Amino acid sequence: MKVILTYGTFDLFHVGHVRLLERLASLGDKLIVGLSSDEFNKSKGKSSFFSYEERAEILAACKYVDLVIPEREWEQKESDINKYNVDIFAMGDDWKGHFDSLSSLCQVVYLPRTKSISTSEIKTLIADLKKNDLNKVQKSLNDAIEIIKKLNYSE
Numbered sequence: 001m002k003v004i005l006t007y008g009t010f011d012l013f014h015v016g017h018v019r020l021l022e023r024l025a026s027l028g029d030k031l032i033v034g035l036s037s038d039e040f041n042k043s044k045g046k047s048s049f050f051s052y053e054e055r056a057e058i059l060a061a062c063k064y065v066d067l068v069i070p071e072r073e074w075e076q077k078e079s080d081i082n083k084y085n086v087d088i089f090a091m092g093d094d095w096k097g098h099f100d101s102l103s104s105l106c107q108v109v110y111l112p113r114t115k116s117i118s119t120s121e122i123k124t125l126i127a128d129l130k131k132n133d134l135n136k137v138q139k140s141l142n143d144a145i146e147i148i149k150k151l152n153y154s155e
C-alpha cells in the first residue's frame with residue numbers, strides 16, 4: 001500500500017485541482033489531502049470563499065481522494081507523515097524546494113501546475129465583472145424565474 005500526502009486550500013475547486021489530484025492518486029494506492037483549516041488560512045492572511053466543512057465535502061466527493069484531514073499548522077507535516085505511513089509527500093511545483101527537508105522521512109515530489117487557472121485568478125475575474133454585467137445576469141435569472149413560475153402555473 002503506497003500512501004501519498006498533499007496539502008492545500010482547494011477553494012473554488014477547479015480543473016487545476018482535479019488534474020493535480022488525478023496525478024497524485026496515480027502515484028500510489030491511497031491519497032490523503034491535508035486541507036487548510038479556516039483558522040490556518042487566517043494565520044497566513046488568506047480567506048477562502050467556501051468554509052473548511054464545504055471544501056472538505058467537495059474534496060471527499062472527488063474520486064481521487066481517499067481521506068481528508070485538517071491542516072492546522074505548518075509543523076504538522078512530519079507527524080502526519082509518520083502517523084499515516086506516508087510514502088510520497090507531493091505538492092504542485094509552486095512549492096518547489098519548500099519541503100525538501102521532509103525527504104529524510106519519505107519521497108518528496110513537486111508536480112507541474114496546470115497553466116492559466118488558479119483560485120486567486122477566478123476571484124479576481126469575478127470581482128472585475130462590471131456592475132452592468134451583473135445586472136444582465138440578474139435580469140436573465142429573473143427572466144428564468146418568471147418562465148419557471150409560468151411553467152409551474154400552467155401544469
Ligand code: CTP
Nearest residue numbers: 008009010016020091092113114117118119120
Ligand atoms: N494547483 C495546480 N494547478 C493549478 C492550481 C493549483 O496543480 N492551476 C495545485 C497547487 O500547486 C497545490 C494544489 O493545487 O498543490 C492546491 O492549490 P491551492 O493553492 O489550493 O489552489 P490555487 O488555485 O493555486 O489557489 P490560489 O490561487 O489561492 O493559490
